[in-house]
Amino acid sequence: MQAAKSLFTYPRYWAECYGTAPFLPMSRKEMDALGWDSCDIIIISGDAYVDHPSFGMAVIGRLLESQGFRVGIIAQPDWNSAEPFRALGKPNLFYAVSAGNMDSMINRYTADLKIRHDDAYTPNNEGGKRPDRAVLVYSQRCREAYKDVPVLIGGIEASLRRIAHYDYWSNKVRRSILMDSKADLLVYGNAERAVVEIAHRVASGQTMKDIRDVRGTACLINELPADWEVKDSTRIDTPGRVDPHYNPYHWEQTNAALEAPCATGDNSAGTEAQVVHIRPAAGSKKQYVLLPSYEKVSKDPVLYAHTSRVLHLETNPSNARTLVQKHADRFLWMNPPPVPLSTEELDDVFELPFQRVPHPAYGDARIPAYEMIRFSVNIMRGCFGGCSFCSITEHEGRVIQSRSEDSIIREVEKIRDMTPGFTGTISDLGGPTANMYMLNCVSEEIHQNCRRLSCVFPTICKNLVTDHSPTTRLYRRARQLPGIKRIMIASGLRYDLAVLDPEYVKELVTHHVGGYLKIAPEHTEDAPLSKMMKPGMGTYDQFKEMFDRFS
Ligand code: SF4
Structure with missing residues (x-):
């Protein structure tokens, strides 16, 4: 990169x-x-x-x-x-x-x-x-x-x-x-x-x-550059077949569907996750991946699924290639994803001179989206969950970009000092996920060679750092600030990650939830959960046991 x-x-x-x-x-x-x-x-x-x-x-x-x-x-x-x-x-x-x-x-x-x-x-x-x-x-x-x-x-x-x-x-x-x-x-x-x-x-x-x-x-271009090497997307992912849709409410049918091979021909649920190592392309030419054209994917669901999968395989900024898709007689040219912001850059972005209120032209009008977030702080971006129904990975990418603890604390203080109507409660310290703050791959070198669609599915990757202590430290520091009565956590929680750090769960449950915690186990059956790239109910039960113990 x-x-x-x-x-x-x-x-x-x-x-x-x-x-x-x-x-x-x-x-x-x-x-x-x-x-x-x-x-x-x-x-x-x-x-x-x-x-x-x-x-x-x-x-x-x-x-x-x-x-x-x-x-x-x-x-x-x-x-x-x-x-x-x-x-x-x-x-x-x-x-x-x-x-x-x-x-x-x-x-x-x-x-x-x-x-x-x-x-x-x-x-x-x-x-x-x-x-x-x-x-x-x-x-x-x-x-x-x-x-x-x-x-x-x-x-x-x-x-x-x-x-x-x-x-x-x-x-x-x-x-x-x-x-x-x-x-x-x-x-x-x-x-x-x-x-x-x-x-x-x-x-x-x-x-x-x-x-x-x-x-x-x-952007759109009329001609493809002759000095680039082309790689057909079918050399990265083999278009499979479409599984029959099953009724997610019928357990016999779902179990049968679970046993059927998925579109790529293997049943990945429950298997040990493998890091995919990418060998550098031979030669020094720049390379783009040619996807099936719009005309093809609009008629063929298998090619559509294949294209979508290749798009997701090419989201690691360290190894993603340019993607090209023909539309009629033109070509969509999609450059690799942006390099994630460093902590210092993200801090500087969040500390630009925002007034933290709607423009005065709106007078006293209520803007509900503002009212919802005015006492909350965004602490990170990105998500390595890769849930198949969610757009976060496709938009923000899989790399977690975290702000520094100091910057977050300064924003809490700004809310306390600047935001009209603040009574002492921070409504959230979160982001796309509540508990991915500062969690990343154990090594930059391993990350650079990885093309897994998720760091936590089908199993939590052994290279993922799951230590929640930076989040725990942040919560403790924030709630000790003068003028701060309570810090709530309202962003969605990855309970399969949280259970790996009981101290974090204890901290969360003891100080940061009001007796209830909204979590989304999305489903209870393994077959639909595996299609969503979500963990099974085992970790949910484990989390609930911890929640009850610490409440
Ligand atoms: S932690 Fe994530 S990025 Fe690192 S090797 Fe595992 S799947 Fe790849």
Whole structure:
């Protein structure tokens, strides 16, 4: 893996002389007050603007500001015309478009395809303030507003739809979102590194369409480079057959399904996990993996499953290769995932000058998503669970990126000192999972050679560090702070990991749960659990016994 340039070592853009904005401006009036004649980058967001590190667009905006750029936000614009997209004038560098913290279709529709009338990311919980497939609509309107301004798309909607993907709402496989949005470039996953590099390269005169080599990005190209070696995806994973669907509520049937070989031809449940060692490719040529085309995967579920599996096999930033998927006469070119942020970089991102409240334009309106997180602290990113139904690995990756204990403690103190309505209770110290803080592979060298889909399934890998003492230490320090009465843990717990550290379970149960703890054993039967890549009920029973003992 190439060494990544440190996030905060780029020479600042000349506009840093304007200093830090109290809030990123949402109007011309605010730009005037800041002395700006224009914005360098304008963020279009499907969410209300809450200046808080839990809101993706605030993070990206404040990060770009720290690089010296003047960043404006147009939040939840009326998408019926291009006019609202001109509200801050023409951006000097580019538009950055995101549907918000959620996919706009999940935000708007229930699993029964009924319309939701609420939206937690909108003032007063009001539904209908963003369009369906917001990335497509916003990108189109940006083009109409100023057709020569480049459009960069990102956020969870763009990230998870970066290659041909099954779309529940239309019940079909859709093309990469790049094809339909006509954006110049897509950033996927946690996009700090990619966005900062792109902004500086565009500022130095490079055309966004020519930026083809940044990790964590995808783009469309017309021709494949002749000086790269091609590896067909069937040399990495053999397309199998599709198992018959079984009724998860019928134990005889599920047991039968468990005994049947899975799509790859072996029954992995219960077998000892093996680290997959990758031999370096012969020769010095750069290599890409050619996936089955959109046209093929949209018609063939086996090839779709194969493609999805290869995508997951290529998520380790240390050994992932570029993926290519043909769409009609063009090629989707997906660079390897971004290099994870170091602890110092993550600390610096979380300690950007957020106001930690919604923009004052919203007045007293309630924004439920803000109310839910305003007293909680995000301590890490990523998940090595690899559960087959979950999008975290596909978005944030499998490497755990943890903040330092000091940085987390400083944020707890900021909540105590700055957040209106704080009464002494921190509602969560968590992340994608409550108890993966500082857990990683025992050795960087082993990690660099690993392509396992999960560090904890079918069994917990012997190379995984499962010592929870950094988390235990953090909890103890946080609850001793003056003005802090209680620290709750509300993020989901991996109880199969927790039982390996009884001291952690004792600490958690004794001090950080209110008598109840929500956990999700997702199912009770081995067959569905194995398809979800989840542990069996044995560890659940073990955890429950510990919970009862320490309660
Ligand atoms: S701990 Fe995770 S990354 Fe390390 S060898 Fe095991 S599966 Fe691979």
